[in-house]
Amino acid sequence: MHAIGVDIGGTKIAAGVVDENGKILAQTRRDTEPDDVASIDAAVADVYAELSKEFEVEAMGLAAAGFVSPDRTSVLFAPNIAWREYPLADKVRALIGDDDVKIVVENDANAAGWAEFQFGAGRDASDMLMLTVGTGLGGAIIVDRKLVRGRWGVAAEVGHMRVVPGGHYCGCGHEGCWEQYASGSALVRDGQAALIAQPDRAAALLELAGGDASKLNGPQITQAAQDGDELAIELLATLGRWIGEGAASVTALLDPELIVIGGGVGAAGDLLLQPVRKAFADQLSARGHRPEAQIDLAQQGNEAGIVGAADLARS
């Protein structure tokens, strides 16, 4: 059975028809306006119309960057889109005018994690932790082959586990959230700080940034590290250490067999993965008395949200 997956971002939506093996058969896109929620409803209905013309679909999953209600019909709150207690599924259904198609709303990180679990690095696993290391740190938790949504649909906000009391401020208003240490933003912030604090070691990074610390970005740090720059290697190792140490804390709670690292930083490969694995092993409780989770890079790409949302709508 085919299903449509729609990944709704702030300024555009990407949609696709997905088969039961997680394969995308057709794709389309629309631009949207984050402050105009009705325009998003219309765009979703529009891609549905387009894609359902050619393919027979029985379900549609909407991956939304926000808190999703436990019954998977509404978005309670979204940081970047003007949804507040918004009945997204009903709104879209009204536009579609088809009562038979099943419409399901899912958190976007959950959808992407589910795609990884079903069709990617986690396809042989039963218990998995997905960590998406991007601007922030998102994630998804799979326990006994089921996605953990929590009582109110807000589970797996892994980036807001506190790892340093009195630590860096987070946009959420708290200090020391994991995503302030284990994200691409943290990597860049650490790199920019190193340009100030360790100018003697930072020549290569500064050059890559065109001489302007504020222009330094993650791919430049990865590039420098791959070219052997010691400071850049250290920066990736620090990022990896925080990912691995935090993952060990989550593992104390959930005992997954697999931890998947997604997001752009994956491009650093072993320069990131090895510090992650070492820190995880160093920090894992009861080591030697338990099997240890494997840590791998994600295999699904940017379409993971589409694939996961479609699959979750179907199941």
Place this chain on the structure above:
Amino acid sequence: MHAIGVDIGGTKIAAGVVDENGKILAQTRRDTEPDDVASIDAAVADVYAELSKEFEVEAMGLAAAGFVSPDRTSVLFAPNIAWREYPLADKVRALIGDDDVKIVVENDANAAGWAEFQFGAGRDASDMLMLTVGTGLGGAIIVDRKLVRGRWGVAAEVGHMRVVPGGHYCGCGHEGCWEQYASGSALVRDGQAALIAQPDRAAALLELAGGDASKLNGPQITQAAQDGDELAIELLATLGRWIGEGAASVTALLDPELIVIGGGVGAAGDLLLQPVRKAFADQLSARGHRPEAQIDLAQQGNEAGIVGAADLARS
């Protein structure tokens, strides 16, 4: 249907016949020897024989303080009993000589948490975090009405989530584990330190401890706090703060609707609960955009392990 629950400690086992409402119909005990695992098998068989004489039982749950295999038949490792990859269920069955009774091994904290979930503070909840604040910090995690055991049966080791990098050493060999801040031991250790560091404020506590800092214990601190001693109130507030802040981190991951505080420190009542709730609220991510978990004291007493093991064996 009745089931037997057996709580196996280091030096004694406590067993009972439990009905479907979590009521204990009969109880018995045996002394055991932690280094002689065969003696434990025999004692379990013995209580089974005693209790099954009077009651018809179809299952027996064994609550064990150790890592339990995912198939719930063996203890992989126990810190205080000489079990190493030990097929406890099979050993007991061989002694019982009854192939029909279902025998299930469960981690003791999981069993106690399950009793709380089924018959205690959590009986109306679907997602619950149990925190047992005793010598250490144990726990149980219920997601969508199911006990989370993890891939290898080692989940819910909540006490080993790291809360302070570079923090207090834990018996597990790591620094900063939650149980070093949120346990009765932490309360006593903090109290003893205060006797040294703040002698001017510690007169009442020192007197309760008979003038000997090393004799100070948790009930004395609770007593002093209830009598209005400012330092003791502060010590309980610090304990409560660490419980609440850690619970907020777990909530970022799991979004429970209920957090239950068990263990001896519950005797402090509101002197503990209020700081827990304040710290939880202060530290909860996305507050104001999500419903908030309730935090309550446990209702099940010392027999929770018996009740939970019996019920988990039955289900």
Place this chain on the structure above:
Amino acid sequence: MHAIGVDIGGTKIAAGVVDENGKILAQTRRDTEPDDVASIDAAVADVYAELSKEFEVEAMGLAAAGFVSPDRTSVLFAPNIAWREYPLADKVRALIGDDDVKIVVENDANAAGWAEFQFGAGRDASDMLMLTVGTGLGGAIIVDRKLVRGRWGVAAEVGHMRVVPGGHYCGCGHEGCWEQYASGSALVRDGQAALIAQPDRAAALLELAGGDASKLNGPQITQAAQDGDELAIELLATLGRWIGEGAASVTALLDPELIVIGGGVGAAGDLLLQPVRKAFADQLSARGHRPEAQIDLAQQGNEAGIVGAADLARS
């Protein structure tokens, strides 16, 4: 004997004639351009000309916000003025054309601390720690009645003692510097975060800020606290705790008899001082076996830099 003190800021200089009792007999000002160091030289020469017309002066002290050479003639580096290895005393002398007047350059925080020590809260002390809690955290250290300048003139950068590993980033490129916890900026940042994280408690603060979190400032928090707002009181208490705990660390090193708190936050009075004193006492090492430093508010106002620079030039 009279001396002139000049406090050189980024955009203006303030100067005065100071007598031996620290009294300012006359004052004047000039606007300056931070990127044009010659204009600053000229302005200093100009105020000298003006003030020395009416008063007989034998020395002039220049308080500069930067690193001052050990021989007190040059500014090695300044964050906000374009001085780099700049021979400030010689430049000014060349313009003045008077070889007899003694010209001395001092770090501005050192100058202000010295004024406090000689004529303010510290006039009866021999060992004092001055903490100026403003945008950042500046300070001065007096050991055995002498100002501690350090081997290269860079001592008393108290704000850059690290108090939280992995803590808030500092403009200096490091994490966890004391001034990120013990400054007016930290107070405001914490207040803004509380508006996000604890919206239910923040109504009064939000109203004082005109409904715009980014407009919240320190005087508003102090105002709210004085009006009894619980969150504002808590914010000042947190600020005070960090000041007091850090001061206890400095005291372990230097054993001062007096710690003076200067800067705008002093307006909060006991709402700040009491938490400072409690945290200092709670955190002081070897308490009960040593006398304890007194903690007081500064008595010198905005002219402390002028007074201190003049006095240091004279002595």
Place this chain on the structure above:
Amino acid sequence: MHAIGVDIGGTKIAAGVVDENGKILAQTRRDTEPDDVASIDAAVADVYAELSKEFEVEAMGLAAAGFVSPDRTSVLFAPNIAWREYPLADKVRALIGDDDVKIVVENDANAAGWAEFQFGAGRDASDMLMLTVGTGLGGAIIVDRKLVRGRWGVAAEVGHMRVVPGGHYCGCGHEGCWEQYASGSALVRDGQAALIAQPDRAAALLELAGGDASKLNGPQITQAAQDGDELAIELLATLGRWIGEGAASVTALLDPELIVIGGGVGAAGDLLLQPVRKAFADQLSARGHRPEAQIDLAQQGNEAGIVGAADLARS
């Protein structure tokens, strides 16, 4: 002029005649009883009698492990000897019966640091920080060629600067004191923890400890590191990192030109020094805009207390 230096430990005193170049001309020892302070007085008088027979001495310095009064005549408090507000100089003088010899009491760490400053690694310096990394972390501070004693003689308790809020408990009753991270005890504790937490990497260390984690000691870790054991090298690097990072904090306050590392861990040589220097440089505020302190090993041996006490008595 010759002076006698006496280093008073818990169970023995070591004394020597020291010339103006810090050379010991003669030495002697006595056993003492820490709970019997009069026996210590007598032993000191006795070594004075012995040493002053052959050498003309005009002063005697007594290095005491405790808090010394600012007038350098009494011990206010000592953790390991029964001195409480004890007029040590007067007591000794009464036994000696010589009013002409100058008797001075000094803190033992200050005395040792002074020897290093006058005759050892610091002989060309004006501002020095001495760190004695032993069971604890002791130290001495030299500012502008003078020993910093503080207002009440209790300065330079460097080991009790807090470096980790919520960190390891210290015998002083506080958490996170520097000496819990930068001492031989910390090294051993970290090593023992690694034996538990990282059993797979700890084989060599465990063997050196005779298979018993509780027997692991510092020299064994140093030995293993020198033999190339990766875990041991990491343990020394962690110790070095904490020393260097803390030293950077002290440097923000005092701007020394030289930091001297003394104590048994010096045997590790570059395996310790290199991580100290890297961490110091990485953490130093305003790096690149200031000269940087040199970091060297101590040159004075176990007699530093004798030499320093004698020299301080003379000066």
